[in-house]
Amino acid sequence: MESIQQTLHKMKNSTNILDRFQRLKDEVLSDKLILDFIQSNPTLSEHELDRNVSRLFEFRNERKNCTNCSSLQECSNMMGGYQPQLYTERGQILIRYNVCDKKKSADERKRQQTLIKSLYVPKEILSATFDQLDQDNRSRLVAIAKAVEFATTTNPGENGKGLYLHGKFGVGKTFIMGAIANELAERNISSMLVYTPDFFRELKSGIHDGSYNEKLEIVKSTPILILDDLGAETMSSWVRDDILGVILQHRMLEKLPTLYTSNYDYEELEEHLSYSQKGGIEQLKAKRIMERIRHFAEPISVEGINRRGN
Incomplete structure (x- = not known):
């Protein structure tokens, strides 16, 4: 040739x-x-x-x-x-x-994102990482340290302990939870972030369209459940006992960690749970819910400025 x-x-x-x-x-x-x-x-x-x-x-x-x-x-x-x-x-x-x-990094990121499910949570929360978190006061330093410890050591099914971040509106509690979810994805642990008020409303509508049991089962059984803004919902006996109580009871028995953000501390949340739309006060039932939260979630106060700017 x-x-x-x-x-x-x-x-x-x-x-x-x-x-x-x-x-x-x-x-x-x-x-x-x-x-x-x-x-x-x-x-x-x-x-x-x-x-x-x-x-x-x-x-x-x-x-x-x-x-x-x-x-x-x-x-x-x-x-x-x-x-x-x-x-x-x-x-x-x-x-x-x-x-x-x-x-490779982008494909891995996409794969990890499939491990993070969300309901009514802003997109920017789903991309949060610990590196992005401001550490401008002692309470945030403690909260971030606890969040890192949880995200890097938790083993769903072996230890059902979670976290309860409470503080004023806009201090960054949900953003910390987003960072936890992404760190868990690095460990191939699936999580679900749920904006609690909207989720409770969706479950209520699910009774009429037949999706109630399926949606409730998904939240009950997800390896890591993050209930965002607990206490912002309109409380009723049905929401407290037949939704929240059922979810927490199942997760307690299966040792599946549940994490929370709330504007309320434990005492304030218990008071919120004791009231219903009908105007009654049911302290005993509220205490039952709170026992499941107190025993399986460490309370952490988060302070600081309103980072949402409104």
């Missing part, structure tokens, strides 16, 4: 074409990665190199894109998120495309 140079010599205007080919070859062969590849494959023939100048040129350009790449979204390679690799097979130069580190 003729070499490329032999073929080019026979073509009209071959001198100009051959010059351009040689310049391209020299440019390609000056690339460090290609030189390293050639040196690690000393049996490659000159003919094989000539035959694959365009392939080597493609490799060089694609790898240059990878070197200058700032994010997966800005990837300009032919196959976004894939990095070229030269290899030989039976004396031939070939290119394979492997998943790059940025795409």
Whole structure:
């Protein structure tokens, strides 16, 4: 088989074409990665190199894109998120495309996000990490330390202990819970964040559309349940006893941790749970719910400015 140079010599205007080919070859062969590849494959023939100048040129350009790449979204390679690799097979130069580190990280992030389910929780909460949390007062330092400890050590089914973050509106309790959920995902532990008032309303409507039992079962059985803004709902005996009580009883028996955020401390929450829409006061039933919360969740006060700005 003729070499490329032999073929080019026979073509009209071959001198100009051959010059351009040689310049391209020299440019390609000056690339460090290609030189390293050639040196690690000393049996490659000159003919094989000539035959694959365009392939080597493609490799060089694609790898240059990878070197200058700032994010997966800005990837300009032919196959976004894939990095070229030269290899030989039976004396031939070939290119394979492997998943790059940025795409691996993005794919892993997507996989982890599937472990975090949410109901009525803002999207920014689902992307929270511990690195993003402000540590501007002692109570937040303590809360973050407890949250990190929980997220890195909890084992659903073995230890049902959770956390109860309480404090004023907007101090960042839910954001801390989002960071916990993402850290749990790193450990392949599934969690569910539930904005409690909306979830209770959805369960109530589920009685009419037949979805009540299914939705209740999902929340009861999720490995880590985060009840956000407990106490913000309109309390009724049915919500307290047949929803919250049933959920907590199941999770207590199965040793599945439950975490909470609330504007109320334990005493205030107990008072809230003792009232119903009908105006009655049912302290004993409220105490039963509170016993399940107190025994299985450590109370942590979170103080600070209103970070929501309203």
